[in-house]
Amino acid sequence: VVFDLVILAVVVVYLVTAPRYAGVEHLFPEAVGYPTAALAVAAASRSLVVYLRASASVRTSAAGRRAGAAGAALRRDLARYRPLAGFALVAGYAALLPVLGFRLATLLALIGGPLALGVRARRMWIVAVVAVAFTFAMAWLFSSDSGIVLPPGLWG
């Protein structure tokens, strides 16, 4: 997981800084952007699979159950920092907006936000559907009549 996260971080840094150093602006993202993005998605999904398998095996063991009780207490303590996490989420969203564009950044924040804040509901798919509807409704509202152009992102 750590190895994959390092790859992911390198890819994100590369994506953010590449246009600045590419020299030829139109080279990015057409030639370099999509393979790099594919690598990033592969690294992220592999990290997720490995993490889910590891956490499933830990939960079933006796030590895992003891750790689970400790984890519940830890979660209660961590809940105090939720406003801070909320701020980190919105600051991250604001930072990613020019890079990913309105649609992608908003979907990421609306689906990833509740997960990052500790929501583990079975009905997360409803949140995802509402997030998609909300994002596209906002994009439509802005595109139709507001006179404001929402950030298109590096992929336009």
Place this chain on the structure above:
Amino acid sequence: VDWTDGLSLAFTGTTMLAIVGGSLLGLVLGVLPGLGGIFGLTLFIPLTLHWSTVTALGLLVALYTSAVYGGAITAVLFRIPGHPGNIATSFEGPALTRKGRAGEAVVAIGLSGIVGGLLGVAAVVFAGPVIANYGVKISPADYFMLAVLGLSLVAASSRKQVLAGILLGGIGFLLSTVGQDQVSSETRFTFGSSYLGYNGIDFSIVAIGVFAVGSALWMLTPGEAGVTAPVPRMWTGVRAGCVTFARQIAAVLRGGVIGTVIGTIPGVGISLSNIIAYVAEERLHPKRQWGKGEMAGVVAPEAADNATLVAELIPAFTLGIPGAPASALMLYAITIHGLTPGFAFFNDNPAGAAFFITMVVSLVVFTVLGFALSGILARAALIDPRVLAPFVLVAGCVGAYAVHGSYGDIVLALVFGVVGYLLLRFRLPLTPLVLGLILGPLAESNYRRAETIAQATHANPLLSVGPVLLGVASLCVLLVTIVPAVRSRRRGQSSPIDSLSDRPEGEIRV
């Protein structure tokens, strides 16, 4: 007021659609934990910037008036006042729900809201032109003092935090000076930032930061989680609600009149009018079983709420001095749509007439929609704040970005979001900061004008005083010195109004 042209402007398909959409949005925002009409206004004012004036104002008016009804539904069902104006409703509402009279109460509240709102509209329509005509005769020095009075009233109404209210209002005043000087066009206090030099600190972005981002961060605080109570059946109460409303008409009218009178005083506002209406009913009928489901205890406060909400527009639309964040936002909305508060708004202005017509229509629309959808709306109050907060934060960012289309707007909204959260965290009032920002330019420009006049006549701008200025200045001194002193002396023997309304803004949502 030009009613004939106003009617033809208001009764168009798009305006009616905007009223229905605004009412739905307002109701949803009213019941959602942590949100409300002010949040809706902050987000939708920039979005409707390019719409036609009456359509945009139709949506905003509907949003402004309907959120309070949404908050009343959750106050009755779950004892969660969605708005500071619904506190008194939460005293009797849950007891009525336990008795199986939730539907009846929600219908009666809606009808009372219509009566209260109509009383408020009547007050604005009849008193507005008179005050606006008088406003034309007020000198710039008097206007400056009126702006200071507006802030003093807001600070004095901050109950136990008068000093904090004055300080925050002063900070708001100071922040309003950032950017271009209105007279010389020189940039001030920008620290070399081109964004601040060009845009200054926009009132609407601060409002988004404080009321949207700040309250979203606040709703993530542990202990702010939603309720888990079941939602009762509502449809059974339509007929009973109408009968109850007819029986309680005297209480409704009393609440409406109290709300209208309080609404005209800047700074007192909706958070107090509903409680005063409740206490008035309680004092008038001491033998009734208060706290155990007394219908007069929900209809009178809700009539007062709606009346105050509309009457608050009187100082804002006549003199340009808002007494509450919501009326400040409505003033901002009419200004950016090219309408001028004061004499011009009330005299032969079809858009001004259309504004009041859309307000009356929206009172009826949101009551019908609110009751029809109350079962679904009530379920929205059960949404986990951890799911809701990201949506609010994202909407806040997009709303801020819509003001100038600049990333600087988002950064500013985030900074004021943290400020709003900290104010809620330390139980300090939010209103003076925001009102200081909108009253600041009014005070400054009029002071500068008074100064120019005084220089031309070789007199001191504030020493060449008239009776209005002297009276208003004395009132300001009284409000910020005597009122807190009397309060601190009475600390041991608090009045029922003080004890009922003594809740921090964050706990009742903004």
